Structures are given as structure tokens and as C-alpha cells.
Amino acid sequence: MSIWNRKSLLYQLVYRFSVISWITTALVAVSASWYSRYNLQGEVVSRLNNSLDFKSKELDYWVNDQLRDVLHLAQQTEIREAVPKLIERQNSQARKIAYDRLQKYLRQTASIKPNLRSICITENSGFVVFCSGSLAQDSQYLPLGYPITYLTKENLTSVTPNFYLNQQRKPAITIATPLKDSSGIQMGALVIDLSLTELQNLLLESNINTETPAIYLVGESNLNAVAFLNTAADKFHKERNLPSDVPLKSEAINRAIAQQNGMASYNNQYGVSVIGVYRWLPKYSVGFVAEISHEQAFEPAHRLGLSFALFGCVTSFLLMLAIYFLSRQITEPIQNISQAAERLTQGDLNQYVPVITQNEVGILAQTFNTMAEQIKLDRENLELRVAERTFELAVAKSQAESANQAKSEFLANMSHELRTPLNVILGTCEVLLEKVFGTLNENQENSVLLIENSGRHLLAIINDILDVSKIETGCLELEISTVSITHLCESSVALVRQQAIKKEIQLSTIQSSNYEYISVDEQRMRQLLMNLLTNAVKFTPTGGEVALEVAFGTIALPNLEVDVVLAGNQPSPDEEFLYFSVSDTGIGIPKSFQDKLFQPFVQVDSKLNRHYEGTGLGLTLVKQIAELHGGSVIIRSELGKGSCFTVYLPHTCLVMDNSSSPQNPASERLATAATDTPETDDPLVLLAEDNEANVLAISYYLTAKGFRLIVAQDGEDAIAIAQSQHPDIILMDIQMPGLDGIEAIKRIRQDSQIAHIPIIALTALAMSSDRERCLEAGADEYLSKPVKLKQLQTTIQQLLNMSQHQDR
Numbered sequence: 001m002s003i004w005n006r007k008s009l010l011y012q013l014v015y016r017f018s019v020i021s022w023i024t025t026a027l028v029a030v031s032a033s034w035y036s037r038y039n040l041q042g043e044v045v046s047r048l049n050n051s052l053d054f055k056s057k058e059l060d061y062w063v064n065d066q067l068r069d070v071l072h073l074a075q076q077t078e079i080r081e082a083v084p085k086l087i088e089r090q091n092s093q094a095r096k097i098a099y100d101r102l103q104k105y106l107r108q109t110a111s112i113k114p115n116l117r118s119i120c121i122t123e124n125s126g127f128v129v130f131c132s133g134s135l136a137q138d139s140q141y142l143p144l145g146y147p148i149t150y151l152t153k154e155n156l157t158s159v160t161p162n163f164y165l166n167q168q169r170k171p172a173i174t175i176a177t178p179l180k181d182s183s184g185i186q187m188g189a190l191v192i193d194l195s196l197t198e199l200q201n202l203l204l205e206s207n208i209n210t211e212t213p214a215i216y217l218v219g220e221s222n223l224n225a226v227a228f229l230n231t232a233a234d235k236f237h238k239e240r241n242l243p244s245d246v247p248l249k250s251e252a253i254n255r256a257i258a259q260q261n262g263m264a265s266y267n268n269q270y271g272v273s274v275i276g277v278y279r280w281l282p283k284y285s286v287g288f289v290a291e292i293s294h295e296q297a298f299e300p301a302h303r304l305g306l307s308f309a310l311f312g313c314v315t316s317f318l319l320m321l322a323i324y325f326l327s328r329q330i331t332e333p334i335q336n337i338s339q340a341a342e343r344l345t346q347g348d349l350n351q352y353v354p355v356i357t358q359n360e361v362g363i364l365a366q367t368f369n370t371m372a373e374q375i376k377l378d379r380e381n382l383e384l385r386v387a388e389r390t391f392e393l394a395v396a397k398s399q400a401e402s403a404n405q406a407k408s409e410f411l412a413n414m415s416h417e418l419r420t421p422l423n424v425i426l427g428t429c430e431v432l433l434e435k436v437f438g439t440l441n442e443n444q445e446n447s448v449l450l451i452e453n454s455g456r457h458l459l460a461i462i463n464d465i466l467d468v469s470k471i472e473t474g475c476l477e478l479e480i481s482t483v484s485i486t487h488l489c490e491s492s493v494a495l496v497r498q499q500a501i502k503k504e505i506q507l508s509t510i511q512s513s514n515y516e517y518i519s520v521d522e523q524r525m526r527q528l529l530m531n532l533l534t535n536a537v538k539f540t541p542t543g544g545e546v547a548l549e550v551a552f553g554t555i556a557l558p559n560l561e562v563d564v565v566l567a568g569n570q571p572s573p574d575e576e577f578l579y580f581s582v583s584d585t586g587i588g589i590p591k592s593f594q595d596k597l598f599q600p601f602v603q604v605d606s607k608l609n610r611h612y613e614g615t616g617l618g619l620t621l622v623k624q625i626a627e628l629h630g631g632s633v634i635i636r637s638e639l640g641k642g643s644c645f646t647v648y649l650p651h652t653c654l655v656m657d658n659s660s661s662p663q664n665p666a667s668e669r670l671a672t673a674a675t676d677t678p679e680t681d682d683p684l685v686l687l688a689e690d691n692e693a694n695v696l697a698i699s700y701y702l703t704a705k706g707f708r709l710i711v712a713q714d715g716e717d718a719i720a721i722a723q724s725q726h727p728d729i730i731l732m733d734i735q736m737p738g739l740d741g742i743e744a745i746k747r748i749r750q751d752s753q754i755a756h757i758p759i760i761a762l763t764a765l766a767m768s769s770d771r772e773r774c775l776e777a778g779a780d781e782y783l784s785k786p787v788k789l790k791q792l793q794t795t796i797q798q799l800l801n802m803s804q805h806q807d808r
Contacts (some may be wrong), residue, residue, distance in 0.1 A: 263275065
């Protein structure tokens with residue numbers, strides 16, 4: 001099993017456990033880094049606070065040293081003796097001598113104490129009378145805000161240090177002490193400017209000892225921060241190439257000037273992320289800030305995190321190797337089972353997986369071996385059962401085919417045996433009604449009509465039974481053609497008009513569709529409408545109404561409390577249909593019986609209905625014909641008020657362009673030929689028929705109509721007579737002893753001398769395939785028994801006319 005196959009169990013185990021180990025290592029490294037940073041932050045703040053404490057003490061020590069030096073200098077006799085002379089306004093010789101002597105003394109002092117280099121003596125008003133550091137300050141007045149003024153204003157008697165901006169707007173530290181005479185009266189003040197460089201060197205030296213990167217000693221002047229000490233300026237200016245006038249502004253400096261104490265993490269004025277500790281020194285009115293960059297403060301945490309990450313990578317790699325070997329040990333037996341199962345599915349039933357361990361995988365292997373053995377046994381038993389079942393199915397299929405063949409033969413024989421005597425009966429009735437044997441009186445004619453009507457009714461029953469059987473077996477195929485809706489409705493209504501007149505029923509046709517043609521099987525649609533109209537007339541009392549309506553639109557059921565039943569395909573309420581509705585004011589149908597209406601041989605079971613005849617096949621045919629056209633039937637009925645049967649046909653049956661409506665070429669030829677008259681008065685007809693009654697009925701009628709007739713008893717006689725007599729037309733029965741009609745037609749068509757003779761196939765076989773067999777054999781027309789003799793005469797005449805046109 002390859003570890004790189006992502007669908008393999010080995011890959012899944014290694015991948016998932018590896019992800020877990022990496023995530024765990026990362027979490028540990030991040031947690032350690034965060035925890036160390038948290039602890040380091042506390043340590044850094046503590047270290048910065050210690051640094052500020054130390055530096056504050058250093059500052060105090062340094063300031064106190066400066067104060068002692070200033071106090072000591074102020075007590076010197078040279079100073080005390082020179083001050084009264086210096087404050088005299090006259091430029092006397094004594095003042096000049098005192099000035100020079102004091103200047104010399106202070107130079108000697110400065111050589112010993114460099115911090116006493118810049119010394120000034122002022123009057124109480126702040127006017128400078130002496131300055132050792134800068135002659136330019138002599139005879140100058142120090143404005144309000146300088147230490148001298150404070151001393152004068154408040155009559156201070158102690159030494160006072162002051163952090164401020166001097167006249168050059170530079171940070172400075174000045175210490176002033178009052179000068180008094182022997183009687184204790186203040187004569188002026190001694191002012192000394194301290195060196196910031198000395199203070200910065202001192203704090204920087206201590207900064208190295210405390211490892212504090214940046215120290216700020218800040219004050220406020222005109223609402224702006226002033227740095228008396230900035231140990232980080234040179235470093236950041238060089239590293240970041242910053243201008244020298246970067247504003248002194250940061251969170252810690254602002255809070256220190258605001259006289260607050262605490263710590264903060266922020267970006268300083270140089271854009272560096274730092275941790276800072278700040279405090280206010282009220283003694284000097286300055287703030288003290290110590291800060292260290294995040295990078296330097298958390299460097300140990302970063303090193304610890306990197307160490308954890310490196311250690312985690314090594315550990316994860318070793319863990320992945322361990323996971324791989326452990327997963328392989330787990331998945332290898334499972335892989336063996338999987339491969340064996342795959343071979344088992346491919347048909348190799350001889351599979352056995354070795355049981356290595358007794359854990360769950362071992363139990364799985366044992367179970368697989370048991371299952372494989374059972375499948376092998378079941379396969380062997382299944383093959384035996386399949387062979388037995390196959391044999392049984394073959395026997396059942398043979399029996400079903402035999403039964404189906406027997407059913408087909410039974411229907412064909414029944415059709416032939418029933419139609420043959422019916423053909424004689426109806427033919428004889430037609431001969432009598434045509435007065436071939438003389439005139440009949442009224443009673444005789446009524447009796448013959450009664451016989452003919454009964455025969456026609458029996459024929460209709462036979463046709464319905466055969467149609468239902470053909471539809472159920474799927475043998476009925478629709479012959480689709482373009483049909484005029486108006487013609488279809490009028491011809492259907494005409495067939496029941498006589499029955500409606502007898503019962504004084506008002507029969508009407510309503511056509512509200514804008515379409516003129518539909519594409520349907522004309523014969524079957526007429527049969528559908530005939531069945532609905534016949535039922536409507538039959539079940540409507542005398543004086544009632546029956547209406548046939550044709551419309552186009554969506555399904556719209558009336559808003560009435562009536563029973564509604566759907567049969568056939570389920571129509572969509574949004575789809576448009578062409579529908580034929582046959583409504584009546586008859587007896588109505590009980591709701592309990594409506595679901596049974598479309599079952600074969602079922603009639604309405606009520607006392608009233610027992611007065612009506614019928615086989616119960618009409619509505620069955622209506623439903624089946626509608627379904628064959630892709631439609632459905634909806635029934636709306638109210639007991640005692642009437643019923644409405646609506647047949648919905650899909651819009652695909654509509655013909656949008658009727659200009660190119662197809663027509664039947666054979667019908668055109670027959671119609672054309674029917675307009676001509678035969679050239680001879682006595683055409684010779686060969687009748688091939690083995691039933692004597694049929695021969696007599698047809699012979700009587702055709703002879704009376706001016707035809708000469710010769711009869712053949714079977715197919716062999718028909719061929720021989722046709723070859724010798726050359727008849728004008730042949731009437732060929734299909735079922736005859738010896739050579740049947742189909743084979744006889746084929747042989748006649750193979751004989752060039754008689755192949756041109758028109759042939760009409762006469763048969764009691766009424767299946768759809770029978771017509772096709774006859775036409776394929778060579779017959780020109782096909783008539784199903786019982787044959788109407790008048791229709792037979794018309795067909796004979798049309799074929800004779802066509803034959804004569806072709807001879808011309």
C-alpha cells in the first residue's frame with residue numbers, strides 16, 4: 001500500500017496523526033512563548049523600576065553634591081566681602097578691584113571644582129553684577145521665571161535647584177542661594193549653571209551597570225516637553241537616520257509630565273515598540289522615564305520559542321516515523337483483507353486471510369474467512385437454484401407463449417367463426433332490402449330490418465371485444481392523420497341523430513376552438529365520440545338534452561358540489577388542452593360506482609339501468625383511446641341531473657398550419673376513379689370463397705347489379721381460373737382449405753399474365769396485422785367480414801375504373 005495514495009487508510013492515519021502532532025507542537029511553542037513573554041514583561045518592568053530608583057538616587061546624590069559646593073562657596077569670605085562692592089552702581093576703583101579679585105578667586109576654584117565654572121552674582125532685583133562664565137551676562141536683568149527672581153519674590157533663604165530653558169532655549173540646571181551680610185540682610189544671590197554633560201555621563205555610566213537602554217529626564221516649558229537628559233537620542237538617530245529635531249513625545253513622557261507614575265507598552269517618538277516605566281519627581285519638578293524595546297525585552301522569549309519550535313520539529317518528525325510504522329502494522333492486515341475482498345468480488349471465491357493477531361483486526365480476518373467460505377457455499381447453492389429457476393422460467397415462458405398463441409388463435413377463430421355467419425345474415429338482408437328477389441311487403445321489410453339491426457349490434461359487440469383485447473396486448477397502433485374537427489364532430493353526431501330523434505332528445509354541437517384540424521386516428525376518435533354520444537342518448541330520458549362541445553384551454557372544473565373522477569394520464573392545470581365534452585341531462589352516476597366505470601364489462605348497477613342494454617366496453621375503449629393519444633378523461637356527474645364526460649387531448653395534437661394538410665393518396669385515386677364509368681357493362685368477377693352461404697349472398701347481389709361471377713373453392717382453383725379466364729377483378733377469401741388466400745395472392749402477383757388483376761381481400765380476420773399481411777401480399781383493398789354488399793360493389797367499381805385508367 002503506497003503512503004501517497006490519499007484514499008488509503010495508511011495515508012489517512014499518518015496524515016491525521018501528523019497534523020495532530022504538528023498542531024500540538026505549535027500550540028506548545030506558542031504557549032511557551034506567550035507565557036515567557038508574560039513573565040518577562042513583569043521582570044522587565046521590575047528591572048526598569050529598579051533602574052529608576054537607582055538613577056533617582058544618583059540624581060539626588062549629584063544634586064546634593066552640587067548644593068554643598070554652592071553653599072560652601074557662598075560662605076567664602078572672598079564672596080561675602082566682594083558682594084557689597086559689586087552691587088554698587090558707581091564704577092569705582094574699589095568695585096573694579098573687588099571684581100578682578102573675585103574673578104581670580106573663582107578661576108582658581110573652577111580649576112579645582114569644574115562644576116563651579118559658570119557663576120553669577122545678582123542683586124535682589126535680578127540684575128547681574130558679576131558673571132565668571134560669560135561677560136555678556138554682566139549688567140543684564142534676569143526676567144521673571146529664573147531662579148533669582150523666585151528667591152527675591154519669595155525671600156527664600158535656602159539653596160534651590162531649578163531645571164529650565166535658558167536664554168538660548170536650551171535645557172539647563174541652575175542652583176541659586178541667597179547672599180547675606182554679617183547682619184543677616186540679603187544682599188543678592190549666588191547663581192551657578194550646572195553642566196548637563198556631567199549629569200548625562202554620570203547617568204550613562206550607571207545605565208551601563210543597570211542595562212537600561214534609554215533614560216529620559218524631562219520637564220515642561222510652555223506646554224512642551226523638554227529633555228534635560230536623553231540617553232537614546234544618539235543611538236536612534238544613527239540607526240534610523242532620523243532628523244535631529246524629532247519632537248519629544250510619547251505615552252510615558254506625557255504621563256510623566258502629567259505627574260503620573262506607572263508603566264506602559266507603546267511606540268516611542270522614534271517609532272520603536274518599547275516598554276516604559278515613568279514617575280514624577282516633585283522635588284525637582286521633572287519626570288523620569290526608563291524604557292526598553294520589545295525586541296530586546298522579549299529576546300529570551302523569542303529564543304525560547306525558537307528552541308521549542310526546533311525541538312517540536314525534531315520530535316514531530318520522530319513521532320511521524322513512529323506513527324508510520326505503527327499505522328503500517330495496523331493497516332497491513334486490513335489491506336490483506338481488502339485485497340482478498342476485491343478478488344472475491346471479481347469471482348475468485350478461494351480466498352483466505354491469515355490471522356496474525358487476536359485483536360479486533362484478527363477478529364475481522366476470522367470473520368472474513370467465515371464469510372468467504374459461506375459465500376462460496378451460497379454461490380454453489382445459488383448456481384443450482386438459478387439453474388432450477390431458469391428451467392422453471394423457461395417452462396413458464398413457453399407456457400405463456402403457448403397461452404398467448406392460443407389466445408391469438410382463439411380471437412382469430414372466434415372472429416372468423418362469428419363474422420362468417422354474420423356476413424351471410426347481413427348480406428342476405430341487404431339482398432332482400434335491395435329487392436333482388438322481388439318486392440317485400442311492409443311486415444317482411446320490417447322483419448329484415450330487425451334481423452339486420454340485430455346483426456349489426458352483434459357485430460359491434462364483437463368489434464368492441466376485439467378492440468379491447470388488442471389494446472390490452474399492445475397490438476393496436478394508431479393511424480395518425482390530419483382530420484377536420486368540424487367533420488369529425490358532425491359525422492359522429494350524425495350517427496346518433498336518428499336515436500336522438502326517436503327519444504325527442506335535443507342534440508347540439510358547440511365548437512369554440514379556433515383550430516380547424518387535429519392530428520389523430522380518425523377512426524378511433526370517431527369511435528370514442530360515438531361511444532360517449534351513444535351512452536348520453538341511451539341514459540337520457542325522453543325530451544332531454546345532449547351536447548357535444550369542442551374547446552381549447554386549460555383544465556377548469558366547475559365550482560359545483562359534484563363528483564369528479566379522473567381517468568388516464570394526469571393533466572397539468574397550467575397546460576393547455578383541446579377537449580371534447582359530451583354532456584347530458586340523464587340519470588347521473590352514483591359516486592360509489594364512478595371508479596368502476598372504465599373497467600371492462602362493468603355497467604351501472606341500478607334498477608333504472610337494468611332497462612338499458614350494453615356490454616360495458618364503451619367507456620373502457622374511451623379511456624384506452626384517450627390514453628393512446630396522450631390524453632385523459634374527466635367525469636363530472638350529479639345523480640338525477642346528468643353527467644359530463646370530457647376528453648382532454650394534448651396541444652401536440654393540434655395542426656397549426658392546415659395549408660399543407662396531408663391527404664390519403666389511395667383515397668384520392670379511389671375518389672377520382674369513382675367519377676368515371678366502366679367501359680363494359682358486364683365485368684367478370686372471380687370469387688374465391690369456401691363458404692357456400694357467403695357465395696350465395698354475394699352472388700345474388702353482384703349478379704343483380706350486372707356482374708358476371710365465377711367461383712373458386714380454394715386458392716389453387718382461384719389461380720387456375722384466373723390464368724384461364726382472366727377475370728376483371730378477384731374477390732379473395734383469406735381462410736380457405738388447401739392453399740390459403742395470402743399465398744394465392746402472392747402467386748398471382750408473381751404471374752406476369754395475371755399480376756395486373758385487382759384483388760380485394762375478404763376475410764373474417766379483423767386484427768390490425770391481418771390487413772397489413774394482405775396488403776403486403778399484393779391485395780389492392782381489404783374488407784373485413786361481414787361485408788356490406790353495397791360497399792363491396794362500390795369498391796369493385798372503383799378498382800375497375802382505376803384499372804381501366806392504367807390500361808389507357
